[in-house]
Amino acid sequence: RYAVLWEAADGREQRYEFWVLETAAPLNQIIQTFRQQLWGGLAAVTLALLIALWLVARWGLRPLHQLAQNLQKIRTGEQGRLQGRYPSELQPLTDNLNRLLDAEQSQRERYRTAMADLAHSLKTPLAVIRTLEPADSRELHEQVHRMDQIVRYQLQRAVTETRQGPVLGQRSSLNQSLDRLGRALGKAFHHEDKVLDLPEPDQEWTLAMDVNDVLEVFGNLLENGFKYARSVITVSVTRQPDFPDCWVVDIDDDGPGIDLERRHAVLNRGQRLDTLQPGQGIGLSMVTDILGSYGVSLRIDDSPLGGARFRLVLPAAP
Known part of the structure; x- marks a missing residue:
């Protein structure tokens, strides 16, 4: 329109x-x-x-x-930690999860190790108790008390994140520990014709170590001596100019000794000197673990008696 x-x-x-x-x-x-x-x-x-x-x-x-x-593979046991590459936004999460998994596995391994160490440590008191007569109530009470100490000690080690080593003010008497262990092992191995020659103390050998650690270390070393010695185990405690603030302790036996190439291997958990003697290869690894927390190493040499010599340089208490 x-x-x-x-x-x-x-x-x-x-x-x-x-x-x-x-x-x-x-x-x-x-x-x-x-x-x-x-x-x-x-x-x-x-x-x-x-x-x-x-x-x-x-x-x-x-x-x-x-x-x-x-995570599903970890749950089924196919792997132990998170693997692969992740974006930067997720990397802190995966790193923390891996740390958590490592801590959990470490804790589980500590419990497993502690239970094995506990069983190993209880063998000697149980062996002593089996040899006691009904009238030896005092000795029975002492061994039961020792077993209670061992259980508490091993459980404490199991729940501790890392061993702290020497603590300021720790003191223990090596004289009393050797005497106590000598009496216990003498009863446990009374059926064997072997002699434990302990030194006559001319003074107090005081160590800057926990008494339970001292008992565990020397208990395992002396028990190994009874197992592998032919007739005699000797202990000597000396001062040496190279270690003015330490006690040098030598444990010798007249057994077959330890080959030079095997001396490092036997200090690892599960390693045995032979299969003729009962055991799980735990004792020496316990010793190295305890001594390591004090910055002390265990040295194995040839003994003048023909067997093995275990030398420890232990911190002396002032």
Whole structure:
């Protein structure tokens, strides 16, 4: 529709309208097609965005999926800690989880070791108790008290994160410990024709060590001496110019000795000198563990008696 004002010659204006009519079907068809294409395009874009979001989410969550798989393998025992590379955002989490797993495995290993050490330490008191007569109530009470000390000592070691070594003010009498162990081992090995030669003390040998550590160290070394010596085990305590603040203790036996190439191996847990004597190869590893906490090492040499010599340089208490 188009409107026109026509001015005649006499000045009058006449209004005219021109109309052009056509069917609207083609226009409506075009609009309908446009709408269909618009909704189709929006649907395609939406689908593409959803697929893209799914792919991005899958790619972004892949490290978490890997973490879950590793945790499942740890739960089933296929591996002991988290493996693989993770994004920097997850690295602190995986590092802390690995530290937690290492601590848990270390704690479990400490408990396992403590139980083995406990069983090993209780053998001698039990052997002494089996040899006691009904009238030896005092000796029985002493061995039961010793067993109670051993249980407390080993459980304390099991729950301690790391051994702290010497503590300021620790003092123990080597004289009393050797005398106590000599009497106990003499009863435990009374059926064997072997002699434990302890030194006659001319003074008090005081060590800057816990008494339970001293009993564990010398108990294991002397028990090994009884196992492998042919007839005699000797203990000597001296001062040497090279170690003015220490007591040098030598434990000798006349047994078969230890080959030079095997002296380091026998200090490891589970290593045995031979299979003829009963045991699990625990005693010497306990000794090295305890001595290591004091900064002391166990040295194995040839003994003048023909067997092995175990030398300890122990800190003397002032």
